[in-house]
Amino acid sequence: MINSKTKKLKTRDLTRSSLFIALIAIGAHIKVPIPYIPFTLQFLFTNLCGLLLGGEIAFICIITYVLLGLIGLPVFTTGGGISYILSPSFGYLIGFAVGAYFAGKFMENKKYDNKNIFLAGLIDIILVYLFGAIYYYFIANFYLGDITSIKNVLIYCILLPMPADLFLCAISIPIAKRLRRVLF
Numbered sequence: 001m002i003n004s005k006t007k008k009l010k011t012r013d014l015t016r017s018s019l020f021i022a023l024i025a026i027g028a029h030i031k032v033p034i035p036y037i038p039f040t041l042q043f044l045f046t047n048l049c050g051l052l053l054g055g056e057i058a059f060i061c062i063i064t065y066v067l068l069g070l071i072g073l074p075v076f077t078t079g080g081g082i083s084y085i086l087s088p089s090f091g092y093l094i095g096f097a098v099g100a101y102f103a104g105k106f107m108e109n110k111k112y113d114n115k116n117i118f119l120a121g122l123i124d125i126i127l128v129y130l131f132g133a134i135y136y137y138f139i140a141n142f143y144l145g146d147i148t149s150i151k152n153v154l155i156y157c158i159l160l161p162m163p164a165d166l167f168l169c170a171i172s173i174p175i176a177k178r179l180r181r182v183l184f
């Protein structure tokens, strides 16, 4: 028999996860076109997801978001569908799940202060960009035949969008603190 406390917790987790999935999808469509990879707000919401829901739930939440996109819902920056796996930006989507997992894990048993929230965001950023840039390089060069140098990947897939994500990382601090009080 499921006791009522466990049931309540699961219902709450489902509600919060659904909220974050919707926010990440909205974030994908708030975009600024820059060369190679657009600037979007997905990182803000995936980072908050890890900071607020914890590693495991954030991972499941973001994987669910990715699966919804792969079955055809237009939740990614340029749509959805199974062929998105071969899109050069797909690596970032995998990175979102891995990054949020480790950001959430990092915060476990840690003081919810500015320094730790920012450090968790940095761990998240590093993983998102690692997966994103490496994936971009391989898909562009070996699948699309769009010869792209490592230097260009470094510039356009990391150096150009990263300052904005560092800013999002910083503004995640007050937002996470406020939402933690409201949602939990």
Ligand SMILES: O=C(O)CCCC[C@@H]1SC[C@@H]2NC(=O)N[C@@H]21
Pocket: 028, 037, 038, 039, 040, 041, 042, 043, 075, 076, 077, 078, 089, 090, 092, 093, 128, 132, 161, 162, 164, 165
């Ligand atoms: O195709 C998608 O939906 C994923 C787009 C990923 C955009 C990446 S996330 C990290 C970096 N920061 C941005 O604003 N854009 C890129």
